[in-house]
Amino acid sequence: MSQKAQNNKAWWLVMPVVILVAFNAVIPLMTVVNYSVQETFGDNVFFYEGLKWFGQVLHSERFHEALGRQFLFTGIVLLIEIPLGVAIALAMPRKGIGVSICLVLMSLPLLIPWNVVGAMWNIFALPDIGLLGKTLNAMGFDYNYTRQPFSAWATVVAMDVWHWTSLVVLLAYAGLTAIPEDYFQAARIDGASAWSVFRYIQLPKMKRVLTIAILLRFMDSFMIYTEPFVLTGGGPGNTTTFLSIDLVKMALGQFDLGPAAAMSIIYFLIILLVSWLFYTFTMRNEN
Amino acid sequence: MATIKLNNLRHSYLDNPRGDEDWALKKVDLTWEDGGAYALLGSSGCGKTTMLNLISGLLTPSEGSIQFDNKDVTQIRAEERNIAQVFQFPVVYDTMTVRENLAFPLRNRGVAKPEIDKRVVEIAQMLDLSESLDTRAQGLTADGKQKISLGRGLVRSDVNAILFDEPLTVIDPHLKWQLRSKLKELHQQFGATMIYVTHDQTEALTFADKVVVMHDGMVVQSGTPVELFESPEHTFVGHFIGSPGMNVLPGSVVDERIGYCGYTVDAHLRADQLNGADSFELGIRPEFVHFADQGIPVDIVKVSNTGRVRIVDTRHDNDLIRVVVPEGESIPADKGYLQFEPYRTTTYVDGWRVGDKVTPISSRTGAATRSQISQSQTSAGSAS
Structure with missing residues (x-):
């Protein structure tokens, strides 16, 4: 180590990035930290409160419920989107015009703005005029997402699956097409079944992209706001009030800046912790 | 099995x-x-x-x-x-x-x-x-x-x-x-x-x-x-096997015999066996080309030393003729004469061999041929 020349001038090269990150991430985050330990009654008058808001948030039933809903939603969404995405990627063609057609079709949902997705599903699922809502009711299902919690949940989940499964498909497809043909030929000669090929070749080779897919889908679905906000507004009651909807209600609806800031930090730490645990756990065998 | x-x-x-x-x-x-x-x-x-x-x-x-x-x-x-x-x-x-x-x-x-x-x-x-x-x-x-x-x-x-x-x-x-x-x-x-x-x-x-x-x-x-x-069946085999590959030269008929640029060559083919082919090629391994006091006049272009043998690039008209010279034999400085070993030349029409096979030396001096091949292998190995 001592042999290496120390060139501290290189730090100047990373300076622009440091400044950029400081202004768009660190400084806003610090204001949140600042709010989270103070109380204000307006007029820019602040009183130091220590960790009081953190204690309050962590012990509040409202937070527990929102957190529970959030984990349930993320869990359901991951359980559907990851296997479904892999299945679609496996079924997609490997060559010919079909590849481009599939890729374009798959990318479409990803290109639609999130609030438009919410608005689309809002109208699509309306029981009296929406195609989905009206059809379901005509088929004899009692479906009304503005009144029934189960209908609301099913709609929010369906919307997320529709919106984001493509991302998993595209990642998994990229992973699949990167496997050299030799593997499949060797497997045929070894007499491997389709399941064995999936279990011992495709799945292990997709491990890295699937890890990324799961991480991205975990983080995004855990932070979901716009689509359910436009679709259900968190209702009926509080049944689809996920963490970020609750947070916005607290911060902008009730103007409880201190507890909201404390909740933001807890929220952020949960995402960080889960992502880190997941990544460390899945990658521990890689060298 | x-x-x-x-x-x-x-x-x-x-x-x-x-x-x-x-x-x-x-x-x-x-x-x-x-x-x-x-x-x-x-x-x-x-x-x-x-x-x-x-x-x-x-x-x-x-x-x-x-x-x-x-x-x-x-x-x-x-x-x-x-x-x-x-x-x-x-x-x-x-x-x-x-x-x-x-x-x-x-x-x-x-x-x-x-x-x-x-x-x-x-x-x-x-x-x-x-x-x-x-x-x-x-x-x-x-x-x-x-x-x-x-x-x-x-x-x-x-x-x-x-x-x-x-x-x-x-x-x-x-x-x-x-x-x-x-x-x-x-x-x-x-x-x-x-x-x-x-x-x-x-x-x-x-x-x-x-x-x-x-x-x-x-x-x-x-x-x-x-x-x-x-006996390469095709000029490609001649090129591909051996290091350096076989010399492939334009053939001509000289005095109703197979020849090259006015010189007759002893080959396993009579001119009348060509069946009227417009042109044909001669193939001779560099191992079977030798310097002599008379024969085909050539300019010496390059001498490469591969260790056990030397490979000499020579030129007659526009044809490159490679010669493998064993250790201890002398190489003329600028110009020299080449002789093809009798009945070592194969003839090709459209790339494919015509006429009889070259009499295998292996039946006479098998050991010699094997050592010649392994020599080529060694030089190929060292070249790669």
Whole structure:
């Protein structure tokens, strides 16, 4: 180590990035930290409160419920989107015009703005005029997402699956097409079944992209706001009030800046912790 | 074990092949004898891998048939043909241990567990993998992985043939030699037919008893290394085998005899056997061209020293003629005269040999020829 020349001038090269990150991430985050330990009654008058808001948030039933809903939603969404995405990627063609057609079709949902997705599903699922809502009711299902919690949940989940499964498909497809043909030929000669090929070749080779897919889908679905906000507004009651909807209600609806800031930090730490645990756990065998 | 017969085999990767160039494999008739060690030699893209995949059943031929011991297997799938194939890039199942990798083909075929365990241990011992049996295959080096690929083929006791598709490409040079000797050893031990695809003549000639040379989708010659060296059926074989390759010169008729630029040459062909071909070529190995006091006048262009021999590039008119000069013989400075050894010249029309084969020296001085070939191999090896 001592042999290496120390060139501290290189730090100047990373300076622009440091400044950029400081202004768009660190400084806003610090204001949140600042709010989270103070109380204000307006007029820019602040009183130091220590960790009081953190204690309050962590012990509040409202937070527990929102957190529970959030984990349930993320869990359901991951359980559907990851296997479904892999299945679609496996079924997609490997060559010919079909590849481009599939890729374009798959990318479409990803290109639609999130609030438009919410608005689309809002109208699509309306029981009296929406195609989905009206059809379901005509088929004899009692479906009304503005009144029934189960209908609301099913709609929010369906919307997320529709919106984001493509991302998993595209990642998994990229992973699949990167496997050299030799593997499949060797497997045929070894007499491997389709399941064995999936279990011992495709799945292990997709491990890295699937890890990324799961991480991205975990983080995004855990932070979901716009689509359910436009679709259900968190209702009926509080049944689809996920963490970020609750947070916005607290911060902008009730103007409880201190507890909201404390909740933001807890929220952020949960995402960080889960992502880190997941990544460390899945990658521990890689060298 | 089986004799593999290819009858009128043709293959194209296109649905509707039209011209000649659409065929990856142009009509091959060939028999691979049971228990032979074959090398399939040719430059990249000449159809070697296509032929291998047709034999193993990974591809179904567009035309023609494949027989194993007179049984038609053309439409039989790869997994049912009992062929083992080792690929250019080692294929291992990453999540399995070495033991599970070796057991995989047997498990897929429903072999009983005690039998599997016994075979796996045997094969691991043969390939020096015993110690790493319970480690994960993922962490092994390239040669270790390639041994596993090979082991998965050998572990099946009923394999008809083992096919190698340039298996040493990703192996370190010093391990190549070891692994190749291992293959030879296994061939002797198992007696299975082995077909070894390569574009490296050193690899082909050291591994095989019989070499099949392919060029542009065709089998241009199949024979022992000595036959390929002495009587190339096609100018491509002459170029490809030997280092340096054969001199190919424009032929002419001189005094109703075969000649070159006004000089007569002793060849196994009379001018009247040419059947009116417009032009023909002469092929003579650099090993059989010598400097003399009289003969074909040439300019000396370049002398390269390869250790045991010197390769001299000479020029007559616009033709490059290479001469191999053994140690101790003198080389003229700027200009000299060349003599072709009698009856060492082969004649070619449109690239293919016409007239009789060159009398094999092997029947007279076999040892000499072998040493000549191994000399070429050494120089090829050192050049690569």
